Amino acid sequence: MVSDTTFDPHGVVPPLVTPLDENGEVDRRSLERLLAFQLDAGVDGVFVGGSSGEIALLDTAQRKALLEVTVGAVAGAVPVLAGAVDTGTRRVAEHARQAAALGADAVVVTAPFYVEPHPAEVVTHFRHVHAAVDVPVVAYDIPSAVRTRLTPDIVTELAESKFVVALKDSSGDLATFREILRSTDLPALTGSELLADTAMTLGAAGLVPGLGNVDPHGYVRLYRAARDGDFAAAKAEQDRLAGLFRIVSVADLRRIGFTAGALGSFKAALAWRGVIDHAATNVPLHPLDDVELGVIASILTEAGLDRAG
């Protein structure tokens, strides 16, 4: 276990997809290959059971398998962050304790949802989750999924009270992210695929891009270039990755949902690259069709990625 005082999330920490087999169970072999692929690319941590990991769709057995395989395969090489995403405090604490027991180094926690909390209640939520588990807590701002924002005021209070050790920002609101960087010294990681270099310039501690599943090497190059002050190189890499990110918009939203299209595209790309065996997502998400898979393949090719075999 990593203690609160020493856990220092930084660098590239992709929010990994959860590979599934033909029966919809966690595909342990594909997951191991995905982890090896990520570690080989030089990532600084892995985040399993996040939004990109379909956490909202995983049952208890899947979450357990996911963490067992991940902790075993990573074997301490980098920190393992685990999503503990649920609607309320006690439900989150339950997930967080399970994740910690399975070896997660930190848990990633959103504001409550389904309910409508007051900002003071959001702080109470993190206070209780922090008290309930022995591993550090990372605050996760993702209003597109949970609606409630982690405002600068909330984040400042969470930072000062030491309820959380870092922020993962998936708000899409860079002005607020910058305000948080200005007003606290909490390490803050951006979930933006398209503003990774910009976020680094503003002082982000690291990157948690869903697209990092597909091209971890690109985000590692981007991160290192930005960290070393070579912003032109970071920007060039970012521009290439922006082209690649078009895969998440390929799905026809008249036919399948936004989540199915975006997460399905990450998995389809990983299958195309030979990293995982199946592109399947959990029920109730519907699969991409052949036309869409063809467009994704052409985008991958255009971005210079290798195909398996």
Next chain:
Amino acid sequence: MVSDTTFDPHGVVPPLVTPLDENGEVDRRSLERLLAFQLDAGVDGVFVGGSSGEIALLDTAQRKALLEVTVGAVAGAVPVLAGAVDTGTRRVAEHARQAAALGADAVVVTAPFYVEPHPAEVVTHFRHVHAAVDVPVVAYDIPSAVRTRLTPDIVTELAESKFVVALKDSSGDLATFREILRSTDLPALTGSELLADTAMTLGAAGLVPGLGNVDPHGYVRLYRAARDGDFAAAKAEQDRLAGLFRIVSVADLRRIGFTAGALGSFKAALAWRGVIDHAATNVPLHPLDDVELGVIASILTEAGLDRAG
């Protein structure tokens, strides 16, 4: 167990609050008194683990205790409906199986949330949940919590495919509710506290009002009057209940959240009436303050309700 073909939800089925003790655990005695209070008032069913039951905030142990006590205390007198509310299909199926194993007669299920599903994926969700459990499924339309609507098209498909046996409508959109009543023969219950008589006139099978926790006798009178064609009596009762419903708006939303204020008011009223021992809600919800409790007491008095002992 009630089979799909015979389960026919109707009448007054209040979505019960989950009483808690000083330690935040399910208060079994208070819950038993609440159930006796409801049965004595003549309700036609009870719905535990709904939004009013703080389902989003209950952990596994609380849900288990809630159902054990309820199933035991109700003892078959009326059907017990249990919420199986979670973000994704497999998570919902897990809750639903647990509820069925503990004796629930039916489970109440929303559209997926956190993710953004396509309408076709919402149907897939209910198809899988239906296949996963041996008890009937009631569809629960609550866009204020889950955002996604159960549109008339979706409900019609769910009804025709027999994936669900009834609809609980908490959309606040009476025109759509009426459209569903027009286009399917699915029993549909309204969650509206304020349009219960109107919904009955339009053909609703029953009522699931959160305020029914506090004044089940009122909603039973209203339901029976409407069922028997005495709309004037139903309207008079509805008008009185509308006055009582002001308790949910007493909380100062600059201080605590909407959910805490509304659910807290139901529990405060039940404590005032002597039905439950404590008005406490789950973390992270904050409590009402003394001023607010005073206003609630005066509204209860004005509505003609008795105070305990």
Next chain:
Amino acid sequence: MVSDTTFDPHGVVPPLVTPLDENGEVDRRSLERLLAFQLDAGVDGVFVGGSSGEIALLDTAQRKALLEVTVGAVAGAVPVLAGAVDTGTRRVAEHARQAAALGADAVVVTAPFYVEPHPAEVVTHFRHVHAAVDVPVVAYDIPSAVRTRLTPDIVTELAESKFVVALKDSSGDLATFREILRSTDLPALTGSELLADTAMTLGAAGLVPGLGNVDPHGYVRLYRAARDGDFAAAKAEQDRLAGLFRIVSVADLRRIGFTAGALGSFKAALAWRGVIDHAATNVPLHPLDDVELGVIASILTEAGLDRAG
């Protein structure tokens, strides 16, 4: 001019479409035929320059022509209500004075939009508009267009201060509408096409249904039946009109916008019935296509409406 104290809006007051000619100007002949068609059906008033009248898309010359023709053709037979819809108080006052000068009997005014007003500022808005014009003001609650709600608290204050003489409710929120009927004696008209009979039962003073353009006879029958206590007849008429209302959902929203589809369907139906010459809507709305027009025609036929000679 009708003074505040005697103006009493009630009955069926359809929000008329604004017929256009081939050049996009107000088609005076078609407008006169539409007004004759409405008066012949027995409407109790006409509302021009509302949302159904494309008020947001009409320029000064069009608004002037619209009112000139309307006031002339109606010739005092029934009151003429005119929309004075704009973003801010002074802009609204300008429209309202122009409408009054052209002979409108009352103006219909929404909350400010584009800006984000406080409820107290919404009241200030109506106070100023009321002071700026010599005709009565009707408050128009249409959150789908302006976002800000006219809450029961706001409406109560507007009613008590006599800033407005009536409410037109297009919120789709029948519980709030009922609360307003309970708490004020302000005449309130519903804009709902689908809950007209229900609204009458709850005490609505009248109906302002967009679909009344197409079938004013139906809404007049519905209104009179409800007014006379024959709710079964009102409901039967409502059910027929619900079938007819499907015309607003015919448009393929992947191709044209919601407004174009809905308002275009009213105009297409009126052209099909021979009441107006052209189904054209203002720029930038795109027209319905032949397939959609065919579906609309079949719905009209099914609802028992006559086609022009």
Next chain:
Amino acid sequence: MVSDTTFDPHGVVPPLVTPLDENGEVDRRSLERLLAFQLDAGVDGVFVGGSSGEIALLDTAQRKALLEVTVGAVAGAVPVLAGAVDTGTRRVAEHARQAAALGADAVVVTAPFYVEPHPAEVVTHFRHVHAAVDVPVVAYDIPSAVRTRLTPDIVTELAESKFVVALKDSSGDLATFREILRSTDLPALTGSELLADTAMTLGAAGLVPGLGNVDPHGYVRLYRAARDGDFAAAKAEQDRLAGLFRIVSVADLRRIGFTAGALGSFKAALAWRGVIDHAATNVPLHPLDDVELGVIASILTEAGLDRAG
């Protein structure tokens, strides 16, 4: 008049407030002082009648006075951009023609609102406005006010068809702004007060910050530093301006609306600095109170701004 081919908006172009006198009319003297203050600071253009200029609240006479004074006082020193903000195409064209007749060099136009347009109808809107006026059109993306986004696809089509000569982005969505910069060569100006330096780094042509009313010298320094490649200096200036920007959040939103608080703070600051005589905003906006004005004064002092006299 500046022709389409030569109009090249760039640099600092503050969206000026509209000073009012005690009677609520345009305060010509204060406006002249504001313009002199801005020109003296070295701005590259002025934008009157934007959101910060209370365009939604200005009537015809105010808009006319605003442009007359501005065009006269600027006297060709820099381009004058004028907002032509209204709900529909013909209404916008009317405003745009009036602005052009009064000497505006370009008009700034949003997507239609109040109505719900399809993206293709948004393009049609700009095509018609472009055809209706002799001055260039700048597209204005401000979803917080009009809801509809100007997506990269729309902007690309507007750029390629030459319907607009520039984009003003007030979306708060920097990833999309960057995508537009990547995919078109349309000059794009950011409305962000807090990401001005970042936007410049990404290739923005200029800045349109509301806070530029209060501290044009700061934004001019920031712009020039960024343009000249001195990003550290730009960032330092940005950080100081971020502190100053806290004035827009001083208002108590339980008492007055967001718009009143934000625009009121700009005017209060300008009055404090002695640039304008009165801090009054148009009806229906309510004024800041003395406590709030005191906090604003302390923020201005802290940011190093001079007080009048």
